[in-house]
Amino acid sequence: MGRPCDVMTVCLARLIRDGETVFHGVSSHMPMVATLLAKATHAPNAVHLNIPGGVDPHKPRLVSYTSAGDDLLETAEAAFPLQEVFDLSMRGGLDVAFLSGVQFDRLGSVNASVIGDYPRPKVRLPGGAGSAVLIPTAKRAIIWRTKHDRRTFCEKVDFVTARGHVSDIVTPLCAFTMYGGELILKTIHPGVSIEEIAENTAFPIRYLTLEQTPPPTDEELRALDHIDPLHTRNLEFR
């Protein structure tokens, strides 16, 4: 069945299509590894963009304390730093942005700002980083979140940090996709039941067809260990 971190990473990687421009930011080890995995497997011409500005780093030595470090620039081909990645999205040239958040609703709203009241919140969250400008402008915003419970997948987010082009949300239980302006179930990860997903999701689970997420292939697992020998993709599960 694979560890949740591997299933999620592989699931994210497969969402990247060959030739697409793909950006991830800080605190984003899992999508960073997923981007490198996609380039090593089915999407060699995907363009890996990141905060330090290293376009297509050849052999980054991933470190655990950052997904925005100098390793991404060191073996890169060209310099295209954060400011320019944002600009690219603003002018319609970014295909995929990987983002996260703390609450999501069935309309694909993302909350990364506060729990409770905005000016005097119960919980101040880190903030949406790129979300508020990337989710409406990137062609597809792909969300990953390692928590899947009713507070995370809630009826109504406390605050809309951003809404727009969310296309997919990947969790340890399943992959959602946006369909007709609504978040629907796309695939269920190996070993997970639809009841478990429904129990942990505050909005109704709907789907077109019910399929299992294909488990990581041997090739994918080998590539993962090569790319990410320190298992930084698992940091959020530790």
Added chain:
Amino acid sequence: MGRPCDVMTVCLARLIRDGETVFHGVSSHMPMVATLLAKATHAPNAVHLNIPGGVDPHKPRLVSYTSAGDDLLETAEAAFPLQEVFDLSMRGGLDVAFLSGVQFDRLGSVNASVIGDYPRPKVRLPGGAGSAVLIPTAKRAIIWRTKHDRRTFCEKVDFVTARGHVSDIVTPLCAFTMYGGELILKTIHPGVSIEEIAENTAFPIRYLTLEQTPPPTDEELRALDHIDPLHTRNLEFR
């Protein structure tokens, strides 16, 4: 008395004060040499800014075909290219901009755009380059012009490319300065008479005190030959 190019260059150099940020653009050999001269004599802490972005080039090997070449960057300390020089002026940080033009009037208007009607001109001029944004925003715009006749120093310019912070205009005959919103005579170059200036100027010559431009000193002439052995400062007189 000195060659006109040397008198003009020295006159421009002396307008630069120590510590000031100073910019010149293309087709600007004379102010380029003047800036280097100022730094070599009375204003060692003046900051030399230019189009290729070489801050304080130590030993540029001046070439005749450009004042925006790689020699200005090669021995410079820092990179601060044209875009950033403009930005600096826009936010109020540029002390001196050297600019030119083809017509000037007593209000300090500069025309570098057209002779005749704007959309279908009798003569299309090169354009003001930085003038329209630098003359209103730099603390002082210093103009040099190697032609001094009644068509150049005219009653009314055909077109106002820019007006604003023109502080001084240096010609082969004299130096003007702005005083109370009006261009007045400041100094007369060695060997020139006030009658000659009046004959070649379409607006009335006014002045506070009538002084001669101090001729280039031996130190200045030595420094000039060291900085500019190919006499690029004389290009406009050839």
Added chain:
Amino acid sequence: MNKRCDLDQAVRGIPDGALLGLGGNTLNRAPMAAVMEMARQKKRGLRLVKTAGGMDVDLLCYAGCVASVDAGFISYETEYSLCQHYRKAVQDGRVRANEHACYTVISALRAASFGIPFMPVRGLQISDLAAVNDYFQPVTDPFSGETLNAVKALRPDVSVIHAQLADERGNALIEGPKYDDVLLSRASRTVIVTAERIVGEEAFAASAQKADIPHFLVSAVVHVPRGASPGACAGLYGVADANLREFLGLGTPEELESWLARRVSHGQAL
């Protein structure tokens, strides 16, 4: 002009209440030694500006130095979890969180750098941030009549940037990722540079690699080896895990003071 001074003196030049830009990104090349010295000097009312901050913002909030934070993201990255001091200060109403997208911080700094009072931005089309924060306002394109969002300029009074190399006049070179530091240096009224190494005055002129920050933007240069530690500095050192975890284990103001005392003494990093 020799602008070299010690950390104590440089940080003393930052007035209480200053709009203060911080270089680096999360745990990468943040000016940690300068930040610790600010805490030691008990700065008050600082209004911080950073695209993505981490320990720097957390420590200054812990030390009670901060009035507000304009940022897109404030957190340690995955491994070291959230900025608890920042969070608590915001939740208690002691610090105002001016939440941006990282890009709107960049846009606000660009506006300051370009000498204009606002920057139009795409993005923020569907976001409560535009509604609840007065530094976002609609603006109309005079050519098409389209409405966009505008971000108000942020012009830091001073920014502190940690670089690998600097000369005594203030020319500074950032090796590896520059993050938003070059922009920050242009957007700010003045810059304090802390540097791993001080090079001779002909070094940049003789090198093909020119300084990123020219001397005339800089008011003070401080030689601070390991000045980004416990964070990382490209090409030189990674995160000092034990030190960082020690900091994360602190709770009271007294614990912070004694931790700081062990790390900086009158502007000298120990």
Added chain:
Amino acid sequence: MNKRCDLDQAVRGIPDGALLGLGGNTLNRAPMAAVMEMARQKKRGLRLVKTAGGMDVDLLCYAGCVASVDAGFISYETEYSLCQHYRKAVQDGRVRANEHACYTVISALRAASFGIPFMPVRGLQISDLAAVNDYFQPVTDPFSGETLNAVKALRPDVSVIHAQLADERGNALIEGPKYDDVLLSRASRTVIVTAERIVGEEAFAASAQKADIPHFLVSAVVHVPRGASPGACAGLYGVADANLREFLGLGTPEELESWLARRVSHGQAL
């Protein structure tokens, strides 16, 4: 993806009427070989964009390729005098001169690069340029109510940039002054790179100096040694005085054609 092709093919991809950005500055690193090939292919209706142009703009006007020029300055520098073909074309009403300040070209390209329809600018406070040109309009700061000037975005359909080094996928490195070429590459819908030297596909990854123009912005790469001549190319060659003077001595369309025929033949620089 190997994007290498010959000059003929690359230039054929530029449609008549294109908004065309040109790299370099006056006689420095302008893409002269590509410009000559455009003339040879008898492009029509090109709308040129450049901060400060010289022989490139003059030659294209001479060859009848140009409908308009958006620029701050069009002239040879001091030694080679004015761009007579450009001047005459404007004076005869064949070419429209959209006069900018160099900075408003930069601002217009920045707007395109940032995906916004206009850029507010300081400057132009007292200038007839703002009154006579419809690409300048007043805009109101939504925060203070102050009125500034706005410049309309210029998004070139394609830009041609001459670089010292490129790989076959389109990554390109500019040595020496970059002028406005990095901005131009971001502001344009696509980029054609001509390069002095083609390097292997691992070259930039292995080097500390990264490409300035990333491959995904580039649609064609052409190997053109001396591709900026008779202009200069930093680190490699200065102005070819005799060639340039020969061009300046030409007068009729036939003289230009035979001069071009001696320099380019079906996209091969001779």
